[in-house]
Amino acid sequence: MADDILFDLLHMEMIVSVFQPDSNDCKKSTMSKLEQIGFYTGYRLVERLTKDWPRFKDELDTMKFICKELWLWMYKKQIDNLRTNHQGVYVLQDNSFRFLTQLSQSKQYVESTCKYLAFSCGVIRGALSNLDIKCVVTAEVSSPPACKFQVQVQRI
Amino acid sequence: MAVAVAVIGKENSPLYVRTVNPSSELKFMYTIHASLDVVEEKVIVGKKSSGELRELYLGLLYPTEDYKVYGYVTNTRIKFIIIVESSYTTLRDNDIRQMFRKLHNAYSDVVCNPFYVPGDTICSKQFESSVKGILIQE
Numbered sequence: 492m493a494d495d496i497l498f499d500l501l502h503m504e505m506i507v508s509v510f511q512p513d514s515n516d517c518k519k520s521t522m523s524k525l526e527q528i529g530f531y532t533g534y535r536l537v538e539r540l541t542k543d544w545p546r547f548k549d550e551l552d553t554m555k556f557i558c559k560e561l562w563l564w565m566y567k568k569q570i571d572n573l574r575t576n577h578q579g580v581y582v583l584q585d586n587s588f589r590f591l592t593q594l595s596q597s598k599q600y601v602e603s604t605c606k607y608l609a610f611s612c613g614v615i616r617g618a619l620s621n622l623d624i625k626c627v628v629t630a631e632v633s634s635p636p637a638c639k640f641q642v643q644v645q646r647i
Numbered sequence: 648m649a650v651a652v653a654v655i656g657k658e659n660s661p662l663y664v665r666t667v668n669p670s671s672e673l674k675f676m677y678t679i680h681a682s683l684d685v686v687e688e689k690v691i692v693g694k695k696s697s698g699e700l701r702e703l704y705l706g707l708l709y710p711t712e713d714y715k716v717y718g719y720v721t722n723t724r725i726k727f728i729i730i731v732e733s734s735y736t737t738l739r740d741n742d743i744r745q746m747f748r749k750l751h752n753a754y755s756d757v758v759c760n761p762f763y764v765p766g767d768t769i770c771s772k773q774f775e776s777s778v779k780g781i782l783i784q785e
Contacts, residue, residue, distance in 0.1 A: 534765065538758040541722035542751055545702055546693060621723045621765075623657065 495567060502590060506606050522609050529613020530620070533561075537618040540564060550644065553622050554581050561618055579644035583615075584637065591636035604632045608640075615640060648731060648738060649746065650714065651675040652778050654754060655726040656766060659683055662725075663769040665778050679728050682708045682716045686726050689718070703751075704744055719747040725754065729781070746781045753777035 505528070509521050540560060547553045558570035562585075572584035590607045594600050608630035616628045625645045632638045653675075654663040664679065666672045685708040705718040710733065719727040727750050731738055753774050757763055760771065 531761075535759050538721075538723055538755045542755055544722060546690075546720075546722060623724050 498565075499590065499593065502607075502610060505610070510606065522606070525606070525609035526613035526616070529610040529615075530617035532610075533614035533617025533619075534621045535617075536564075536614070537561070537621045541622070547622070550579075550624060551575065553619070553624060554583075554642070557615060557618055558583055561614075565614065579646055581642040581644075583640040583642065585640075586637045588636050588638045591632070591638060594635060596635050601632065601635070604635060604638075605630070608632070608638060612640065615642060619644075648735060648742070649729050649782050650732055651679070651728075651730040652750065652781055653679045653728040654750070654769065655679070655683065655728065657724045658766075659726075660766070662767070663774070663778075665775075665782065667782050675730060678711070678714065678716060678730060682718060682728055683726065685709055685716075686718045686720060686728075690720055704747055706740075717743050717747075719751070721751060721754075727751070727754075749777055749781060 506525065509525055510518075541556075544556070544560075547556065554573065554575070558573050562568065562570050566585075566589040568585075568587075568589070570583045571586045572582075574582045574584070588608075588611075590611070591604060594604065594607070612628040612630050616626060619626050619628075619642070627643045627645065628640055629643075630638055630640045650668075651664070651666040651672075653661060653665075656662045661676075661679075664672070664676065666675050686705060689705045689708075703719055703721055705720060708716045708718045708728075710716070713733055714730050715733055717729045717731070719729075721727075727747055729743065729746055729750075731743075754769075757769055757771050757774050758765065763769075763771070
């Protein structure tokens with residue numbers, strides 16, 4: 492049984508290697524690279540996870556699955572708060588996000604925290620995309636280690 | 648047992664079709680295409696009914712005089728269609744469910760392959776051998 496720490500370490504190294512200081516890529520393209528990695532991870536993961544799951548009733552049911560099962564599977568805890576305006580915007584609040592608990596809780600590293608959220612934003616977007624929900628996911632950190640993921644469903 | 652197996656993607660594009668007899672492939676393509684409508688119907692009806700657990704197995708879609716068509720739809724909107732001969736009466740519902748479960752497992756293995764682009768046709772050898780196991784299971 493692999494330790495949970497392996498995933499944390501791998502994630503940290505992934506961020507470090509993508510953000511090479513000597514490369515010429517600007518910050519935006521490296522963030523989207525991380526997000527893309529998360530996208531395909533979430534996509535394939537959800538295929539496996541929903542194998543034995545009964546069919547979802549509606550969008551809210553799918554979001555609840557993401558908040559509970561997917562989060563449990565990846566981060567060993569559930570989302571603490573899910574809010575929606577019932578018009579396609581969902582806010583997922585995690586009061587102690589796994590990748591941020593290791594960072595200092597002062598304001599020292601606030602600018603770098605967005606790097607640690609890019610992969611997870613991608614995972615949410617990939618998972619929802621496989622479940623037939625096209626969306627845009629953004630994240631914000633107001634007071635680490637708590638963070639909020641905002642999911643905006645794109646309805647045609 | 649099964650005469651034909653098909654995997655249909657999200658936009659109703661065929662990802663994989665295999666039949667026991669290659670010469671009757673066209674006839675089965677028509678049947679599979681027509682059964683997609685029935686699948687959509689069942690999925691929409693399922694959405695409206697709430698309360699009971701909605702399962703992925705859709706059951707018998709429609710019987711023709713020679714064949715029976717069974718359907719299964721995953722949460723990721725991938726449809727599996729299995730066609731069996733009508734004359735094969737000893738086939739129980741449970742056997743069909745087992746076949747779909749095997750198919751679903753094989754499909755999720757294909758998706759986890761990093762070289763597989765979702766939406767492409769499936770060319771995995773392992774998938775082929777699982778499907779062969781379903782097609783010729785005597």
